[in-house]
Amino acid sequence: MASFLYRKLIEPKFAAPIIAVIALALRLIPMRFRYLLGYDPYFHLAYIRYALERGEWVNFITYAGGPWGYQISRFHPLGLWMTPAYFYKFLSLFGVSLYNAFRITPVVFGVLTVLFTYLALLRLYGKREAFLSAFFLAVSFGHVFRSMAGYYRGDNYMLFLYSAALLGMALALSKKSPSWRYKRLAFYLLPGLFAGLSAAFWQAYYPIFGLLLANAVMVSAGAFLLGRDRYITDGIVMALSSALGALMANWLGGRFGYGMVAYSRWLGKKLAEELGMQFGFIKDLFLLIYVEYAVPLTLLVLVALLAFSKFVKEKKVRAAIVAIGAAVTLWVGIRYYGVVNEALLRLFPASPISETQRTTLGDWWEAYGIAGLLVPLFTFRFLKRPRMGDFLLLGTALVMIPMAVVWTRFLFIASLAVALMTGTGLVALYDTAGALIESLGDENKRKWLSAALSLLLIGVPLISAYQGTSTTLSVHPFMTGEWESALTYLGGISNPNDVVMTWWDQGHWVTYYSMRSPVAQGGPSGWVAKYYLGLVNEKGLMNPGVDYVIVSYDTVMKFGAVVETAGVDPGKYALVVLRREAAYGNILVFSNGPYSLMAAPGEVWDVKVNLGGKIIIPKRVFVESGGNLGEVPLSSRPTADVYAYVNINYGYAVIMNGNAFNTTLAKLMFTKGYPADYDQVYSDGGMVKIFRFKHPNVVVTVGNGSVVLRFTNATGTGIGIYGYLGNGTLVFKKWYGVKGKDEFLLPDNLNGSVVIRYTYVQKKTVLDRGVFRIDDVLCGVCVDR
Numbered sequence: 001m002a003s004f005l006y007r008k009l010i011e012p013k014f015a016a017p018i019i020a021v022i023a024l025a026l027r028l029i030p031m032r033f034r035y036l037l038g039y040d041p042y043f044h045l046a047y048i049r050y051a052l053e054r055g056e057w058v059n060f061i062t063y064a065g066g067p068w069g070y071q072i073s074r075f076h077p078l079g080l081w082m083t084p085a086y087f088y089k090f091l092s093l094f095g096v097s098l099y100n101a102f103r104i105t106p107v108v109f110g111v112l113t114v115l116f117t118y119l120a121l122l123r124l125y126g127k128r129e130a131f132l133s134a135f136f137l138a139v140s141f142g143h144v145f146r147s148m149a150g151y152y153r154g155d156n157y158m159l160f161l162y163s164a165a166l167l168g169m170a171l172a173l174s175k176k177s178p179s180w181r182y183k184r185l186a187f188y189l190l191p192g193l194f195a196g197l198s199a200a201f202w203q204a205y206y207p208i209f210g211l212l213l214a215n216a217v218m219v220s221a222g223a224f225l226l227g228r229d230r231y232i233t234d235g236i237v238m239a240l241s242s243a244l245g246a247l248m249a250n251w252l253g254g255r256f257g258y259g260m261v262a263y264s265r266w267l268g269k270k271l272a273e274e275l276g277m278q279f280g281f282i283k284d285l286f287l288l289i290y291v292e293y294a295v296p297l298t299l300l301v302l303v304a305l306l307a308f309s310k311f312v313k314e315k316k317v318r319a320a321i322v323a324i325g326a327a328v329t330l331w332v333g334i335r336y337y338g339v340v341n342e343a344l345l346r347l348f349p350a351s352p353i354s355e356t357q358r359t360t361l362g363d364w365w366e367a368y369g370i371a372g373l374l375v376p377l378f379t380f381r382f383l384k385r386p387r388m389g390d391f392l393l394l395g396t397a398l399v400m401i402p403m404a405v406v407w408t409r410f411l412f413i414a415s416l417a418v419a420l421m422t423g424t425g426l427v428a429l430y431d432t433a434g435a436l437i438e439s440l441g442d443e444n445k446r447k448w449l450s451a452a453l454s455l456l457l458i459g460v461p462l463i464s465a466y467q468g469t470s471t472t473l474s475v476h477p478f479m480t481g482e483w484e485s486a487l488t489y490l491g492g493i494s495n496p497n498d499v500v501m502t503w504w505d506q507g508h509w510v511t512y513y514s515m516r517s518p519v520a521q522g523g524p525s526g527w528v529a530k531y532y533l534g535l536v537n538e539k540g541l542m543n544p545g546v547d548y549v550i551v552s553y554d555t556v557m558k559f560g561a562v563v564e565t566a567g568v569d570p571g572k573y574a575l576v577v578l579r580r581e582a583a584y585g586n587i588l589v590f591s592n593g594p595y596s597l598m599a600a601p602g603e604v605w606d607v608k609v610n611l612g613g614k615i616i617i618p619k620r621v622f623v624e625s626g627g628n629l630g631e632v633p634l635s636s637r638p639t640a641d642v643y644a645y646v647n648i649n650y651g652y653a654v655i656m657n658g659n660a661f662n663t664t665l666a667k668l669m670f671t672k673g674y675p676a677d678y679d680q681v682y683s684d685g686g687m688v689k690i691f692r693f694k695h696p697n698v699v700v701t702v703g704n705g706s707v708v709l710r711f712t713n714a715t716g717t718g719i720g721i722y723g724y725l726g727n728g729t730l731v732f733k734k735w736y737g738v739k740g741k742d743e744f745l746l747p748d749n750l751n752g753s754v755v756i757r758y759t760y761v762q763k764k765t766v767l768d769r770g771v772f773r774i775d776d777v778l779c780g781v782c783v784d785r
Contacts, residue, residue: 006458010131016118019131022465023114023138026472027107027148035477035484036103037151039505040522042479042512044152045102047072048081052088052098057081059726060755062776064507066499066517067545067769069755071728074265077256079200080154103150109160110147114138116163117416123170124389125424133423135461139468142367142415148472154202159413161198162208165191166396169215172234173388181230185237191215192241196248200256205249206286207403207413212242213298214395220302221322222391229309231388236302243295246287253284261285301325359408367404367411368418369467370460375401375418377425380432393420430457478554479509486550486688487513493681494548496777497700497770501541501693502550503558504528510550517771519544529566532665533573538677542695545769549678549691551669556654562665575660580651588646590653597644597653604635609642609655616640619658622670624649624686629672645670649685696767698760700777707746707777709758714742716760716767721746723753746774 008014030037036045043064051057057078064070072078087108088101118134137143147156168190175184191212198205220235222228253262261268263279272278272285282288305321312318364372378397381390397417404414433453483506490500491514500510500518507521520528530536532555541549555562559575578590578597588599594612599605599621607621619638622631625648643661645654660666667674668691674680682690696713709719717739723732731751738744738760746756754775760768 010127012122012127012130015127015131015134016115019118019134019138020111020115022135023111024107026139026144026469027110028104029472030149030151030475030477031103033150033477035150035479037148037475037477039478039508041102041150041152041508043508043522044081044084045099046508046512046515048085048088048102049098051081052085058773060724060728060773062497062755062771062773063515063517064511064521066519067771068757069517069771073257073728075257076154076203077200077253077258079256080157080202083157083201084152102152106147106152106156107149109156110143113143113147113156113160113163113416116160116167117419120163120167120170121420121423123167123174124387124392125427128427129424131423132426132457132461133420136371136423136464137416137419139461139465140368140371140415140419141468141471142372142411142418144468144472145367145475146412148475150477154204155409155412157201158198158205158208159416161194161201162211163416165194165208165212166392168194169219169238169392170389173219173231173392185234188234188237188241189244190241191238192243192245193248195242195245196252199249199252199259203257203260205259207399209242209246209249209286209290209294211396211399212245213239213294214399215392216242216395217298217301218391218395218398219388220305221325222386222388222394224305224309224318225315225322226386226388227313227315227318228388229306232302232306232309234388236299236306239295239298239302243291246290246295247282250282250284250287258284259286357408359405359411363408363411364404366471367415369464369471371422371464372418374422374425374460377429378421380425380428383428383432390424393417393424397421426457426460478505480687482684482687483509483552483554484513486682486684486690489682490514490548490550490690491516495699497698497772498547499545499770500548500550501528501531501546503532503552503555503562505558506550506552506554516548519546524561524565526565526567529562530568532562532663533566533568534662534664534667535566535568536664538675538693538695539765541693542768543766545766546693547697547768548681549668549693550688551665551691552688553650553652553669553686555665556669559660559665573657573660573663575654575656575666578653578655580653588648590646595655597646597655599646599653601632602635603633605632606635607644609640609644611640611642611655616642618642618644618655620644620661621646623647624670627683627685629670631671647686650687652686696760696762698758698768698770700770700772702778703745705778706748707756707772707774709744709746711738711742711744711760714738714740716762718761718763719744720759720761721750722757722759723750724755724757725752726754750774 036042047061050061059072060069061072062069084102084105087105088098091101114134114137117137118130121130121133145151146153168187172184172187195208195212198208216235216238219238220232223231253259258264261271261284263269263283268285277285277288279288282291308321312321400414400417403410430453437453487509494514494516498516500514500516502510502518504520504523504525507518510516510518511521519525527536531541557577563570563573576592576595578592578595581589581591586600590597596610597607599607605621607618609616609618617634617636617639619641620631621634621644622629623646641658643656643658647653654670656666668678669689677694678691679694680689681692696711696715699710699712701708701710717737718735719738720735721732722730724730732753736744755771755773757771758769759766
């Protein structure tokens, strides 16, 4: 009965819908949350919302990248934002909001990736391999976590388009009748087409081109080894198709925006200069290297294989030729690993970001579960009669698996290779072991071993599904109601040109909820970290035009990252967050590993801190309860340079040494002893606190139909006005004397400027900076919420 159900289950008419439903259900789990996942999606949704409100894809935005503004053309291609926007326009006909349309967009492409993978494997192998591989991908948290509802990232598009490219290659390889001998080669146009399209959606789309070349080389090498020489031509056609895709990517770059190493990016210019390359028709350094060097070199190797195939017929000699080629490739890879690694570090400088850390076994297990341990089963495909499809997938694996080992971010991309290798490998193991079992003479042994083998084929996918589901269920948003309330309030009390200081993680939240420009977002800022440690003074805070400062429990929890990002001696600062345990009568207990704090409230507080077995009395203790925050008197004399903060409202405490206590973060978050230059404008009692930084400030307003810059604490002597076109071109620059004035009327003739940057100074000292779009200020709607 079980065998009958299994055979029915893997029939394509049942298998495809079942896998699609499983993939969809798992990726929709985060829809139960109110908030988006992570940080980046908030920036993307904010930009889509802004563009839809204005009715155009604005390049120069002023609610990000404070105090300079941000140019979208220096980020991702426009396709990244156009897709959810047009998806929303369609779904809005059925009453779906922009927020929900945005949330489900990654789900759509994640499910399509799974289905295209199923169809590709169905063509390359059969029903069993297709079902298992697609099933593993459908339930793999490695794929789910960047294709689930509410987590919107660009690499989802690249992997989807590669799955479509894989289907195109599978169609070509699956056509075996003589009538298709040459016609089938037309299918290889699809990989190039889909690779080219990826340039419209993600600035780091380059791996898809590496994958196509690896596929081409391995297909030709496999054909050479197996003596199926006519398939060597397939690799050549695939390489040519990828070159056409690169030209298409270059064309799309001119319309949607180029990638990370384009001619218009600083990194592209720098690397091109170092490599001695000149931009011409091709505007992207990667595409330039790909078309001028990578593809021709690959074609040279494949044509050489084709030539060797004409007169080298001995399989051992062919194997030796391929082995020599592999050894040379490995040597080149090792030889130039440092160059590639240096380029990657320039793209993503070393910093305390989880995405750019080296993958650990724990990361691998969390992403793939048991399926990740069974990747070596893929070798069973080569034990007897390997197929052309095996070599095609080997090319995929040779690119994706090393990527996943290098960085945790690439665990998502490699999830496809893991699913393919485990799914096809498990079937190969089943067939190999089944043949051995059938050769046994003992019928009773054959029966039990066959049953165990069948259980393996069923049990492994079920375990993988359990692991993927449980890990997905453990994911929760970082955004909270406290943050939403705080940032919405900030948007209401601040001016559209105000600049906000917050830890970089929360920068995108400021953009979305406050529509104000944060100093740092999307990546670590050493300057911001130094500010929180008290290494930046008020004069330094005025230079980027900071108007509001946010401190939070979230930043306190990341104190170690703050210290690391600042580049200071980590041994100098010590701070530990403790969580409240069950109360023991009148005694409050907070603990975290070997550290704990016990406090008995009263007119005087009895507070003791356990530092890994050593009991001490802190020097000062601050308590926040309800709307009150203050220092409490202690019943005993201090015995160590340790400070404590106890938050009754949210049930946590913080212990720290003197250096940590004297940081700006601690002073603003845990005490009332902050400098007079700060005015607290918001506090929820321990999660988020907002301070207005009092300094000579510029407020952009409208008066009699013109833009007026009003000065508070008008001690400035001059203001510099810089006008930019929408494409970022500077077209106006002039300084004006404003000594003794409390406002400045923006001139009418600004050479067509749409974006204004200003610098308010007192002689050579910067008092304030900011940026605004003239039409946003005049309309008073687009950014001022």
